[in-house]
Amino acid sequence: xxxxxxxxxxLPMKALVWQDDADKVWLTYNASEYxxxxxxxxxxxxxxxxxxxxxxxxxxxxxxxxxx
Numbered sequence: 001x002x003x004x005x006x007x008x009x010x011l012p013m014k015a016l017v018w019q020d021d022a023d024k025v026w027l028t029y030n031a032s033e034y035x036x037x038x039x040x041x042x043x044x045x046x047x048x049x050x051x052x053x054x055x056x057x058x059x060x061x062x063x064x065x066x067x068x
Contacts, residue, residue: 003045004043004044004045006043007039007040007043007045010039010042010043011039013029013030013035014029015027015028015029015063016028016029027063027066027067029059029063031056031059032052032053032055032056032059033052033056035047035052035055036049036051036052036055
């Protein structure tokens, strides 16, 4: 956020835990590709592919651990 203060409107990332009408519980968050291709460019920033891939792995790991 040092390079682009407006990034603070979109970060930190958020996750939503919700229950549907069939009582199934879901964990939902924006994919790292969305962040890299939409959110960061909206603020004049770029994300290297390696960073987007690392974020994707991190989000998958955290969501897997959170939903065990």
